[in-house]
Amino acid sequence: MMSKLYSPFYLLLCVMFLPFTAGAQSEMKAKESKYYTISDVPIPDSVILEVGGLAFTPDDKLGVATRHGEIWLITDPYQKKSKQPHYTRFAKGMHETLGLAWHNGSFYTTQRSELTRLTDTDKDGKADMFQTIASWPLSGNYHEYSYGPLFMPDGNMIVTLNLSWIGRGASLAKWRGWMMQIKPDGSMRPFAAGMRSPAGFGLMENGDLFFAENQGDWIGSGRITHINYGDFAGHPAGLRWAGEYGSPIKLRPDQFPDSIGLMHDFGRGKPNFKEPSVWFPHTLMGISTADILAINSDEFGPFRGQLLVGDQGHSKVMRAFLEKVNGKYQGACFPFLEGFSSGVLRLAWGSDHSLFVGMTSRGWASTGPKLYGLQRVSFKGATPFEIKAMRAQSNGFELEFTLPVNKQQAADASLYSVTGFTYSYHSKYGSPIINQQPCAVLKSEVSEDGHRVRIYVNGLREGYIHELNVKGLKSQSGMTLLHNVGYYSLNAIPKGSGPACAITPQSLAAAGNNKGGCGSDPKKCITTQPASWTKGADVVIQIGTKPGLKFDVEQIQVPAGSKVKLVFNNNDDMLHNLVIVNPGKGNDVGKLAMDMGLSGSQQAYVPASKDVLYNTCLLQPETSQTIYFTAPATPGDYTYVCTFPGHYAVMKGIMKVVGKK
């Protein structure tokens, strides 16, 4: 039994049997809908509600800031009085407002270059006073988005400033990549640094501040991080300004070689170097972490005190449980709700404890198919059977469930699998999962009341993320576990009285250099011209990318059986691949790729499927690869698609294989 648990092959099987089967997305949404309803808030046709900010007014109207620089006011977004809420435009003409707050009779919003206060002084329902509270320089780079403001308990405001993008993150104007604090009188000072794309941030009930970061250069995967004055959160580009007057940061850009190793190791001994509090493993727990909102009541289910985290790319809302170990925040993230209609960017509580979800996907296609949207989530009242919390112990974890578990099942340690892994801290865009290793779950003990299960785990590593997978556990009342996976960022292992962990590092095959073949079957990815092609290729094809997750050529034609040389250029600022599949199988293969779990990033997100004919590797931004293959013998409309999780719905084309005449 024990040896089976250590077997990498067994682990792989467990991973592949994650409870996502092809087409499971809508199945999971159907299951979740038993506990939470997601309904559309109707939007008039003429209103382009690309949500950048959400804030309620004291009279319970919902203010919405949009990417076109407008502020809309929605009366009765709860649809209590009428099916069609009433929309009025409060303000317009601003430059890409990506945040909204209400304070003392005015709206506050962050535009690209300033924090603006809007007031309706003549009470005609429209803003007539626009005060510039604070402003900052812009270089004119498109990536310089600015977000906020968030009002802190002390009355000051926080805004964050995106880095510029020049093929990599850079800080072309002062304070890009920083979090800034602005007092009501408009005086501004730098608050924290090391950010890349800090699109969302929010407060816990106790006033502690967390911000969400997005995968990119230096950022192996999305995550949320607790942030205090003077903290550095990981991306070195903004350190260009660390020497400026008022900067509390002492780090310098030259302290960061292109590849560092592990963030956890590098940060040790560096004052105020802030490790992520909870990692959201890329493609498993979203791809573009957006807003953070704390659950501060019991009216939205059994998760009071936890943080809701929205994801723009995967159109979902996840949750994070946090605890303090050695005085610092760490914790676990769990799936929560999926299937929103567009890219989730903003979250806000209604006065009835329903959750408003503001969305947009222009320029960054999301799983949710709509260009923009506003939806509302209500708790139906029944408690779902979920892993409520996961707490680190000196020799394992304590799992807390929302309902009492079936004690006999829960005591079976084989139901639980734990895998540790981490990301590389380097200047490249994103990181594959590295140093992945299974941990042995030796024993599990159920508490008297059935709510908690203590698992004893060997092989835990500090600074590593640990995936917990629970298979086949039911509640005492016979309910299936709604979501049975969670990811704990074990920055620190608590000291405790139990037996010390025996850390037995065993490395699986390294993530690989991707030399030649990538994907589940390297034979489908031939990167040098076959020796048998003495006269070279019959057909040479070039395919590149366009912004908005598209191939720049969406139809190609090859004769059946011809020798094809295909050059794929990834001109975009994200990771992409190109996978040729059997006719009509693009969506199926795309869904399989999303369900690959931890192995996905190591196999270029190309699933092992007979419908996959040929594929490239997963390419970094602004790189290209040539593959060689023989076109299928049977004519037909074959599909090529990018199977990076979340892209397959829009990033595709048709390869017409024509018969010889």
Next chain:
Amino acid sequence: MSLKSFLLPGIVAITVLGCSSPAIQQEEQIQSLPMEAVNLDKLDAFGPPKGAWQLAGNVNANPDQPYSMELAKGTGILAGVIPANANDSAEIHTKWEHCDMDLELDFMLSAGATGAIVFQDHYPLLLKDSWLKDSTVADLCGGVPGQRPLLNACKAPGLWQHLDVKFRTKPAGQQYEARFEMVKLNGSVIHDTTLQSMLSGKGTLGFRVNKGSIAFRNIRYKTYNDERLKLADVQYHVYKGVFKNHDTLKQLTPVRSGRTDSLTYRVGDKRGHLLLEGKFIVPVTGNYVFRIQAGGPISLKIDTVEIANNGGTRDFQRPFYGDTTLQQGEHTFQLSYANYDESMVLMYEGPHIPFTALTTPASERMVEADPLMEYPVANEPVTQRGFMRHHGKVDPYSMAVGIPGGLNYAYDMVNYSPLMAWHGRFIDVAEMWHERGEKQLAKPMGAILELAGVPCIAELSSPDAAWPDSIREDSSSYINRGYRLLQNGLPVFFYTLHQWQVEDQMSPRADGKGLNRDVTITTQQGAKENAYWLMASGGLIEKLPDGSYAVDDKSYYIKADGAPLIQQDQEQYRLLLPLPSTAGTVKIHYSIIW
């Protein structure tokens, strides 16, 4: 000659050039061969005129006085004047004939004037006072037979207007097909191709006045013939890898080589380095300008000397230039390109040779233009912040304001100063709101009048002290700043500099001729320094006989109450209004008309 020995003599030249590579000195680099200027000190360049033509040193035409133009003694301006009651036209032609030609000039119309610039004796480009006329109804300035201009870009009479014309012909049997390939009026494209028309051959350039008076100055041109540079003995060598330092190739062996008849990146490999070399056969001795644009490092050498280099950029839409004198005959060339982004364009201009591509069309990577996304103005003014181009750079703090009736302006929200104004339609926001909106540029849809955009109030020890050119974004000396919207939707900008509280508003003139500017300045207490309000700055500012001001070398008018000072600082002029230093409120009112 082997590659190695070919390159060896070049090393010395490269080391010398390395200290001042063309890429670094692009600001001083000429981008085009100089145009020839028509001498306007005498009338010798012209044949016998018909009607009254004179040379002048300055001209004035009052927009309110039809047909009249006052000439001041001097040279440099050519003016054709038809007296008020006369029926004849006036015409004057150059002595020289032209085929293909580029022409640039400034012209000024009296109110109600009509005339033309006539190409090849036959082909008129209409000059007409169509200021403020409805684009859909009237004959517009810049029209050519059979084709209306794309928009009404005409400025007020008495202001200098700039015309940019590319006229091209093509032999067709015994005759020529002729067309206006491109015409820009006051910076806006009014024709980007025209219907073709048949002509009999060469002809002179003519200037015609049918009604009123028209003045011309700064007449510059380039004429072109059929001579072209040819390629010979072209070989290509493809290397594995891409290199910013082109000298690296000397140490490498190509993976393949061959002969080719055309210059294109496509004989090479993606992410491979391509070297093309061979001979230029230069048709005539003279100065040649070379233009390179590539996605990846590119270098052009002629006779082993580096002529142009793009500094390694991957921005394939950005051109770099180099020029050299070449004797007629054979010259060796080397074109080295590190293929990152599959775009490589080499063009040249020579004596009477227009910019011509040496690379094939397929060697240029085409970029899809965003479809037009007009932001229409309905019944109320609209404001829209975004990025806008100003003085050749991107101003990321712009607010565009569109007013019903076709008056528009842009305002800088850091300097609190007007950036530009234009008549006509508002802005195209495709580059802001299409897909990711990577450029974030709001583009005016009319001929742009550029304004200074510098801060409008300053404390100076004396009127001739230097004027600040910008305000810091992150620690502005302006406090309590922003704008409020009036009932009618127009913005009033406000800010405070020390004791000076400013409110600044632009509104449309009822007659549609331009914008009113109303400024209220309140001083809280006695000030230490004197402060001034900047009504305008730029080139020459003149006070006109009717009491108004012509600003920036007659680029626009200012009609003002009060007594502003004209301050001159070499070539820069400022129109300043001293502000009282005692506590109180002062109201400033003036109009800009263009």
